[in-house]
Amino acid sequence: xxxxxxxxxxxxxxxxxxxxxxxxxxxxxxxxxxxxxxxxxxxxxxxxxxxxxxxxxxxxxxxxxxxxxxxxxxxxxxxxxxxxxxxxxxxxxxxxxxxxxxxxxxxxxxxxxxxxxxxxxxxxxxxxxxxxxxxxxxxxxxxxxxxxxxxxxxxxxxxxxxxxxxxxxxxxxxxxxxxxxxxxxxxxxxxxxxxxxxxxxxxxxxxxxxxxxxxxxxxxxxxxxxxxxxxxxxxxxxxxxxxxxxxxxxxxxxxxxxxxxxxxxxxxxxxxxxxxxxxxxxxxxxxxxxxxxxxxxxxxxxxxxxxxxxxxxxxxxxxxxxxxxxxxxxxxxxxxxxxxxxxxxxxxxxxxxxxxxxxxxxxxxxxxxxxxxxxxxxxxxxxxxxxxxxxxxxxxxxxxxxxxxxxxxxxxxxxxxxxxxxxxxxxxxxxxxxxxxxxxxxxxxxxxxxxxxxxxxxxxxxxxxxxxxxxxxxxxxxxxxxxxxxxxxxxxxxxxxxxxxxxxxxxxxxxxxxxxxxxxxxxxxxxxxxxxxxxxxxxxxxxxxxxxxxxxxxxxxxxxxxxxxxxxxxxxxxxxxxxxxxxxxxxxxxxxxxxxxxxxxxxxxxxxxxxxxxxxxxxxxxxxxxxxxxxxxxxxxxx
Ligand SMILES: Cc1ncc(C[n+]2csc(CCOP(=O)(O)OP(=O)(O)O)c2C)c(N)n1
Ligand SMILES: CC(=O)[C@@H](O)[C@H](O)COP(=O)(O)O
Ligand SMILES: [Mg+2]
Numbered sequence: 001x002x003x004x005x006x007x008x009x010x011x012x013x014x015x016x017x018x019x020x021x022x023x024x025x026x027x028x029x030x031x032x033x034x035x036x037x038x039x040x041x042x043x044x045x046x047x048x049x050x051x052x053x054x055x056x057x058x059x060x061x062x063x064x065x066x067x068x069x070x071x072x073x074x075x076x077x078x079x080x081x082x083x084x085x086x087x088x089x090x091x092x093x094x095x096x097x098x099x100x101x102x103x104x105x106x107x108x109x110x111x112x113x114x115x116x117x118x119x120x121x122x123x124x125x126x127x128x129x130x131x132x133x134x135x136x137x138x139x140x141x142x143x144x145x146x147x148x149x150x151x152x153x154x155x156x157x158x159x160x161x162x163x164x165x166x167x168x169x170x171x172x173x174x175x176x177x178x179x180x181x182x183x184x185x186x187x188x189x190x191x192x193x194x195x196x197x198x199x200x201x202x203x204x205x206x207x208x209x210x211x212x213x214x215x216x217x218x219x220x221x222x223x224x225x226x227x228x229x230x231x232x233x234x235x236x237x238x239x240x241x242x243x244x245x246x247x248x249x250x251x252x253x254x255x256x257x258x259x260x261x262x263x264x265x266x267x268x269x270x271x272x273x274x275x276x277x278x279x280x281x282x283x284x285x286x287x288x289x290x291x292x293x294x295x296x297x298x299x300x301x302x303x304x305x306x307x308x309x310x311x312x313x314x315x316x317x318x319x320x321x322x323x324x325x326x327x328x329x330x331x332x333x334x335x336x337x338x339x340x341x342x343x344x345x346x347x348x349x350x351x352x353x354x355x356x357x358x359x360x361x362x363x364x365x366x367x368x369x370x371x372x373x374x375x376x377x378x379x380x381x382x383x384x385x386x387x388x389x390x391x392x393x394x395x396x397x398x399x400x401x402x403x404x405x406x407x408x409x410x411x412x413x414x415x416x417x418x419x420x421x422x423x424x425x426x427x428x429x430x431x432x433x434x435x436x437x438x439x440x441x442x443x444x445x446x447x448x449x450x451x452x453x454x455x456x457x458x459x460x461x462x463x464x465x466x467x468x469x470x471x472x473x474x475x476x477x478x479x480x481x482x483x484x485x486x487x488x489x490x491x492x493x494x495x496x497x498x499x500x501x502x503x504x505x506x507x508x509x510x511x512x513x514x515x516x517x518x519x520x521x522x523x524x525x526x527x528x529x530x531x532x533x534x535x536x537x538x539x540x541x542x543x544x545x546x547x548x549x550x551x552x553x554x555x556x557x558x559x560x561x562x563x564x565x566x567x568x569x570x571x572x573x574x575x576x577x578x579x580x581x582x583x584x585x586x587x588x589x590x591x592x593x594x595x596x597x598x599x600x601x602x603x604x605x606x607x608x609x610x611x612x613x614x615x616x617x618x619x620x621x622x623x624x625x626x627x628x629x630x631x632x633x634x635x636x637x638x639x
Contacts, residue, residue, distance in 0.1 A: 002028025005086065011058040011109070014082050022258050026051045030286040032089070033077055038305045040092045041423060042100055043074035045284035045297040046145070049176050049255075053143075053279055054078035056261035057172070060269060061139055064108040069124045071144035071154075073101035073114035074299075075174070083109035093423035095598030095606075101427060115427025116392070117342075117365045118151025120144050121171055125161055128169040139269060141170045146191055147179030147342060150364030161274040162246030170268045171247070171276045174255065176283040179342045180298045185364045187241075194239060195252055195280055242276045251278030256285065295345065316479060318454060318472035318511070322414055323348030325455040326385060328485065329462065330356055336462070337377055339363060339386045341370045347387035347416050367392050371399035371411070378409040383462055387414040390430025390471065391421070401440050405467045408442045412461045418447075418471035419511070419561040420604055425597030431590050433471055435566025438539050443467045445538040446490070447510030450478040453536055459487035471538075473511050473561065474600065493540035497549065501529025503622050505549050506614065508559040509535040509568060516559055519614035528622050541571055547579060554583040555621050561609055564589035586621055588614060 004021055005028040008014055017025065029051050037044045055078070057068065063083065070076040080098065081089065085107060091097025102110040112123045124142035131138055148154060161169060175191050177183055239249030248271050253260045261279070268275040283298075284290025289308030290297035302311045330336040330352060337359040340349045344362050353360040363370045367388060374384040393400070393415060404411045418430040437443055444464060448454040454472060461468035498513070499520050508516045513534040520530040531549055535542055550556055560568040569587040576583060588608050595603060604610050608617065 001032065004028055005032060005081070008082055008086070009084055011063055011082055014055060014058045019258065022055060025055065029078055029081060032081070034287050034305060036089050036092055037300055038303050040090070040094060041301045042077070042093055043298065044287070044300050045290045045294045046075040047077040048285050048287055048290060049281040049283040050075050050174060051078055051285070052256045052258055052261060053172070053174060053281060054082065056258060056265055057141065058082050060262055060265040061141060064111070066139040066141065067111040067127050069112045069120040069127070069142045070102050070114055071120035071142065071148040072117045075145070076102050079109070080107070083107050093597055095602045096596070099425060099597060100423060113427070115424065116395070117148040118153040120148070121154055121157035121161065124169055124171070125157055125164065125167065128167050129164065132167060139168070139170065141172060143172045143174060146173065146175040146177065146183050146188060147365055149173060150179070150183065150185050150187060150342070150366060152366055152368055158245050165246045165273045167274065168272055169274045171274065173276060173278045174281055175252070175278060176281045178283045178294050179365065180346065181295045181344055181362070183364070184342070184362050190241060194278070239276065239278055247274045247276040249276050249278065252280050253278070255279035255281035315476045318475060318477045319348040319416055321451050321454045321477045322387070322416070322458065322472065323351050325458045327351055327355055329458060329487070330359070333383065333462070334359070335381065335383045337361070337382050337384050339370050339374055339384060341365060341367045341388060341392065343389065343392070346389070347414065349387050367395035368399050371396035372403040374411045375399070375403040375407065375409050378411050379407065383410060383412070385412040385414055387416060389417040389428070390415045390433045391417065391428045393433060394436065397436055400437065400443070405440045405442045408466055410465045411467050412458070413469040415469055415471040417474045419473035420595065420600050421474050422600045422603070423597050426594040429595045431562045431595060433469070434538055434562050434568065437469055438566065438571060443469060443539065446470045446536055447538055448472060448536055449511055449513045449534060450480055452480040456488050456490050457536070460490040463489050464492070471510065475511055478514055490536060493537045493542055495533055495535040495537065495542035495545045497545065498532045498534050500531045503528045503530060504555040504557060504618050505531045505533060506557045506559060506618060507533045507535065507568070507572065509538050512559055512561050512609070515609065515611040516614055518611035519618060522611065522615040523618055526619065528619060530618060535568070538568060538571070541575060543575055546572060546575060547581070550576065550581055550583050552582055555625050556583050556585045557614070557618050557621060558585065558587040558589070559609065559614055560589045561604070562589060563592065565592055584621070584625060586617065588617055
């Protein structure tokens with residue numbers, strides 16, 4: 001640990017630090033973050049880019065009285081280091097450890113939990129309006145990246161800020177030209193023009209200075225030539241887009257220059273109304289592998305500190321299987337197009353984007369737009385696939401219902417990270433999509449358990465010519481032995497009895513079935529025989545097979561890595577109720593609480609979803625039921 005960093009236990013210590021020590025502090029912080037994330041994993045590049053910015057923010061503003069809202073919040077490690085959490089940093093993103101995102105339960109200096117993008121300006125405006133109603137005087141600052149600014153919510157909030165021009169609020173735009181990958185869109189190009197083109201760096205004062213120097217027409221003409229000034233201003237003044245929205249625009253400034261940062265942040269602090277400070281930073285600054293490829297170091301798993309090379313060997317994942325299948329099928333059908341919402345690499349679309357650049361669209365962090373654009377593509381005869389994390393699809397719920405399913409359009413939703421995601425924790429768990437999708441008419445939901453079923457699911461989705469969601473976890477892909485490139489259409493809504501046994505019926509879908517099969521093997525060794533019903537289709541549910549196996553008093557165990565409310569448990573319970581089948585139905589599912597961070601295996605174990613837990617639960621159900629049956633028999637004999 002660095003000597004100076006070691007002396008920082010609160011933002012007050014940062015304020016007191018003499019300026020000449022700041023550069024040493026930044027070096028120590030960068031070294032500390034590289035060291036920590038090399039062991040725990042985390043969002044390395046985003047944090048390396050905001051070291052000076054975060055220090056300057058804490059030197060100019062005074063938290064916890066002043067309030068910071070960190071957009072996405074993946075870049076809040078330095079904020080945490082400076083607000084008394086340095087000594088627990090080795091627990092970053094670990095089970096029961098420090099979160100990788102702001103958490104109000106962790107510190108008074110965290111005022112709003114984030115994790116999903118583009119929420120900071122809305123939340124900050126809410127806090128500013130509340131402050132004014134309560135006649136308080138604290139400052140509110142939203143820190144938002146150029147990627148997050150491509151999110152629709154951010155524009156909604158910017159628009160509203162412009163309406164509330166007497167509400168003091170500072171928005172710090174951390175512009176590093178990167179989302180996870182390259183940033184996209186018109187706004188991003190505008191920002192790069194403002195960043196790079198000298199004529200865009202003129203401030204309004206410079207313009208007025210130039211015009212006033214013009215002989216004879218300078219002063220008086222300048223005043224009267226408002227239109228000229230406005231059009232010149234329109235052309236030349238940086239950040240006019242924001243000015244027109246009602247902000248005072250300050251910048252662009254070097255986000256690694258302390259003097260400039262403190263000067264402009266102080267100016268922002270004393271400026272009334274909404275202010276936007278445009279800060280230019282380098283994502284991954286101070287660690288050359290991250291500087292060279294910031295996209296690869298956006299979110300890292302443990303890595304070698306000298307080379308940046310990941311320590312763990314890459315295994316084939318469900319994402320890889322999806323990527324392969326999509327490229328295979330796209331080769332045969334040029335109507336297949338793919339969409340990403342700023343998650344090209346994470347959702348496995350990089351290969352498709354390279355092979356079929358004309359048929360790939362990265363829309364930025366704009367899931368709502370992605371869904372309805374997919375609807376438009378489908379309405380016009382193409383076959384769009386929107387690859388999206390389960391948690392981020394939550395953003396596009398209404399569009400799925402209203403724009404895709406109501407019109408029964410053939411859009412395929414490749415839902416990645418469906419289930420427990422691990423280190424990202426509560427804000428990123430993919431455990432609600434069955435609940436928010438299964439009630440929508442026309443939509444089919446498929447959950448494949450292995451490579452063959454995953455590839456057949458995608459093939460089937462295109463064949464069904466209706467809205468289809470395929471959900472799969474952040475996990476290693478169980479590959480099928482024989483290599484065959486043939487794709488088969490899955491029988492719609494059909495489940496399979498993978499094992500048969502009279503003692504208990506274990507029901508699951510997707511990758512969870514693999515743990516159920518292992519548990520059934522373990523039960524067999526105890527002479528308990530289970531029927532494992534695998535349901536690749538969650539919707540439509542296979543009523544026939546369920547009603548074929550589940551009779552009066554059948555012992556049933558439903559297992560799902562999803563919330564029980566609105567999940568498979570609810571769907572099967574509703575079916576049995578509708579058929580008036582009174583069985584002994586049990587379930588292992590996620591409870592009605594937010595699921596914390598930790599590795600996937602730790603959380604799966606904590607919530608009883610591992611094969612040992614399934615084995616234990618099934619055994620208890622059978623033994624308990626048998627002893628109850630025996631008691632009943634004994635009771636009937638003795639009575
Ligand atoms: C709604 C939503 N979609 C996608 C993501 C995934 N995501 C996390 S950070 C990020 C890029 C953010 O870029 P930027 O705001 O520029 O921050 P930087 O990493 O460059 O500091 C994305 C797409 C998210 N957190 N929320
Ligand atoms: C901060 C954020 O939302 C993303 O960076 C997310 O953490 C990516 O998740 P994966 O690491 O599972 O791709
Ligand atoms: Mg960025």
